[in-house]
Amino acid sequence: MDISLIFRIAAIGIITAVINQLLKKADKDEIATLVTLTGLIIVLMMVIGLVNDLFGLLHGFFGMGGM
Numbered sequence: 001m002d003i004s005l006i007f008r009i010a011a012i013g014i015i016t017a018v019i020n021q022l023l024k025k026a027d028k029d030e031i032a033t034l035v036t037l038t039g040l041i042i043v044l045m046m047v048i049g050l051v052n053d054l055f056g057l058l059h060g061f062f063g064m065g066g067m
Contacts, residue, residue, distance in 0.1 A: 005046065005050075009043050012039055012043055013043070016039030016040075020036050
């Protein structure tokens with residue numbers, strides 16, 4: 001795992017929080033919620049790739065091939 005991924009996730013979280021607060025101050029709560037959900041989905045897509053790599057590594061490590 002690369003440390004830059006952690007920084008990217010943190011940057012997305014900070015940017016999402018700032019935009020969320022700005023939109024809430026402008027009484028645009030619905031759009032603020034959508035921005036938050038979009039940030040969450042982006043981070044989840046990044047993490048899903050890592051989880052897939054982890055399961056592939058475990059699959060190869062334990063030799064769980066087909067019979």
